[in-house]
Amino acid sequence: xxxxxxxxxxxxxxxxxxxxxxxxxxxxxxxxxxxxxxxxxxxxxxxxxxxxxxxxxxxxxxxxxxxxxxxxxxxxxxxxxxxxxxxxxxxxxxxxxxxxxxxxxxxxxxxxxxxxxx
Numbered sequence: 001x002x003x004x005x006x007x008x009x010x011x012x013x014x015x016x017x018x019x020x021x022x023x024x025x026x027x028x029x030x031x032x033x034x035x036x037x038x039x040x041x042x043x044x045x046x047x048x049x050x051x052x053x054x055x056x057x058x059x060x061x062x063x064x065x066x067x068x069x070x071x072x073x074x075x076x077x078x079x080x081x082x083x084x085x086x087x088x089x090x091x092x093x094x095x096x097x098x099x100x101x102x103x104x105x106x107x108x109x110x111x112x113x114x115x116x117x118x
Contacts, residue, residue, distance in 0.1 A: 001039050008032060009043045016057040019085040020101035021094055023061045030102075037061075045070070056080040063094035 008031035015030075016022045022030075024037035024044075033039065044055050056077045059065070065074035074092065082088070087095040 001033075001036070001043075005031070005033060005036075005039065006043050006046070009040055010047070010051070010053060013044075013053050013055065013058060016054055016101055018054070018057075019099070021057050021059045021063070021081065021086060021096070021099050022101050024058060025061060026100075026102070027058060057084075059094060061096075063089075063096040063099075065092050065094075 009027055012022075012027045012030040024040040025035075027040045028034060028036040031040075040058070044058055047053050047055050056066075056071050065077050068074065071077040071080070078088070078091075081094065086099045089095050
């Protein structure tokens, strides 16, 4: 990936609001590179502390915390996310339906659902 890729990824990472998380795949798509989740992971590994990016908010699609070599370990990542109000299901798993940003769009209700008042 070229420098444009990294710049576009970091622009998207900056947009993730406190109290939310975004997946590597979503960041890739938002940056214009759908399917480049692994490359986003590489981009995250190159971030320097001085850049002050909220990298702790970028997680895998399952919502599990990062391995021990990232963010100072999963306990550190969890502490950062909890301080922002990110909800967890258990000690290692984020409640993705509640915390994910951007929220996946809900499908439009079918006419049958509308007729039934669903």
